Amino acid sequence: MFARLTDATIYQFEQESSQSDDELLTFAEGVSEPVEEPQPRLELEQALEPEQPLEPELALEPEPPLKKPRFKEMPSREHIDMLAQARVEETTKQQTDWGVRLFRGWLTENQYSVKFEELESFILNDRLCFFYPSLQTKKGTDLSKSALVGIRAAISRHLTSPPYNRNVNLMQDNAFMTSNHVITGMIKTLKRAGKDVTVHKKPVAEGDIQRLYSSGVFNTDSPATLQNKVFWDLMLNFGRRGQEGLNSLTKSSFGKFKDDRDHTYHKMTYNEANKTHHGVDSHENRQEVRMYEKSGDENCPVASFDFYVSKLSPKCNALFQQPLLYPKPNCWYANQAMGKNKLSQMMPRISNEAGLSYRYTNHCIKATVGTGLKRAGVDDLTIMSVTGHRNIKSLESYVAGPSDAQRRALSSTLQGVATASNSNESVSKGPSCQVSNVSTCTTLSRNPLSDMSIFTNATITGGTFTINLVHKDLPDSPSTSTAIDKFN
Template sequence: MTRFVNTSDAEIEELLEGRNSKNTSNVISMAVKIIRDYFEDMAINISVEDLENDSNEKLNLVLRKFYAELRKKNVELYSKSSLISIRYGLQRHFLKLKGVDIINNQEFKSANDVFKACLVKVKREGKGETKHKDVISEEDREKMYSTGVLSTSAPSTLQNKVFFELLLFFCNRGRENVREMEKNDFQICIDAQGKRFVKQNISRLTKNHRGDTADSDDKSPRMYEEPGNERCPVNSFEKYLAKLHPDNKWLWQKPREGFEEEDSVWFCNVPVGKNTLGNMMQKISKEANLSKMYTNHCIRATCISVLDECGYEARHIIGLSGHKSESSIKHYASCLNESKKRNMSTAVSSKVLSVTRKTVAMENTTANFEQLDFLNDIDDQYLMNVLEQPVMNTKPRPQNFFTNCSVTINYNYNKD
């Protein structure tokens, strides 16, 4: 009996398709469908299959015209991110079936020039902005804890806390692999200094890391304990694990409605649904009455933004976040959080208002000096006589300095 197995071409093809994440596969399918619809609506006598066998020159000409005429079903322009996704999908499709890269190959320069011009047009018409996920503000982060929404005293709020902190410290992408998490995926360990931390035992496939030879298994983040801090994430996680239903392997279980603190089990033998987990941060936002409705992906954005604010280099941050390149997180570094925006506004206001106050002070001073016009009536000879009189008291007097104040001079003058 041989240890090897026979594999059909279809099975090999399925194996190759499995390399792509679900999102990537959807992008490719969407892009191919759009260009098929384009050929049909524009009555162009050509098919995608024809392009797979035609010359690169002809494919370039077709793409050049396709990019210029591409519109949504309501005849509006696609957004910048949608255009980039469509071209990326076509790139992956023709790279696989034709062996040609329609983005980086110089034979497609004219088509890509038209594509870039389309991006400029989209931006000119106000559709070029890419909407990134909001970073959870410092005030809202504090509010989550202070309102009790992340309390450890009840099943639902304890789950909220563990959910938020796991996604935060492990920089997890919004919905990715959350439903598939199991209790045994995580472990509480002790490092060489005797400090406890939570680590992830299993490295699951993600959008950017598909388990190929370029991936490293030594990139798992750690969530360390905070001794003496009532919000310690390790203590919360440890309590959460202890209260889970022992007969259920899933990490996210439905919280029991009726419970007692001393109960050994706080959760039902039923896993939380995928959609419920996908909307967890929205649920937390509503319960804590936060300033806006955040999504799960906002937790990831918050992790990257906080690390950037703390001065960590991009090469270290992507080691935790799982991004493939430093350029992928540039927008997090360039975004200003609410606190910075507020401080910058205050700085500008203080400078402008400071100038205004000085101007007002000068205007008041001018007005006060205008009240001394009576000095113009004093006889010059009289002033000379006053100045020539000897100083009777030469004892040094204390010097007083006044700023930003009005000075009133009472002078009794009798010309006779």
């Protein structure tokens, strides 16, 4: 059957795509192979011509790398506002938000628009005139002077900050004179009513400092008391402000060095940014406070610090860690940093535990630094190098008046002056005066001490004095022995 296949049939099979090569070989039995068409003969010259070598492909030169841009990508407006806000410390931002919330709350309660940032100055001044007298605490009492001044400053900072950037000053512009008169009158009214009980940065008294070391709150044999002492030493020697930056301190924040006389001391290993020093003034880097060791002293701050760091948890990098209730021999503190609120209550807690005469705050320690150095005769610029103040006017608020001992001496002197005045008055009015060791009775018309130059510019603070006097008007009289009352 397959022998009778015609050429047409074979052609048909070759065109069908479903048949395989094996099937086509089966159909090809008895069919002659197709004759190949003869290829054209090459000319002799063309056949003998050698092959031309292939031209090598030219290597493509690599594209030059893109030039690194000279500047960063253009920041967004939101990023610009964020950088402008970074000039203010976090605590200041919190104070600003608090004052603005109070003002918005008052505006809402009195059915005013809360968008006070868009008000004209004279309208804003009128709102503030009614806002300030409406302020009170949650208990219904009057706000203190510092609170009133702080709220006004908070609203002013808010208006001058992004995105508003208004060119106004609530404290100095004439447009706000009326509202400033109102707040000044409120402050004077508080003072006249005896409600101004603000105590500004009270330094730790000398007697309380002695009690701190004698009460056991600075012992180095337990985690809590050792941490108390290190906290006190750092705050005192470096003039730190309140709770600022305490939770940011790490084990490596302070380094150990030696000076030219081989004395060991600790200092900060970097320039710390705080409320006063923002890093924009080249003079800020000149501040270098040192905490020197006291060799042989059991209260040496350097030895206490080194011992404290050796007992910290190796798993936590914070300098102030939670004390363990059951400390281990080589680890007294937990793998957990102390919270910001707990650090802010360090000095109040220490005051209660030591039984001090006053519940001091962390900020009181900085006032202790300024006051103590001032009373020791240190000049203002040197004190500022420790406390970090930028001008003498700011330093004045950290220097307290006379100490308790000086106040006791002043009181005793004034009481002695009053007693002496009464005594002189009775002598001048009486017909005669009886003086011991004098055989004759003499009437004195004036204080015999007034002619004596030895008391010129002298200050008597206490004690019993015996002075031998010879009166000029009585040349033949014996010496007079007069006892001055004891000043206690």
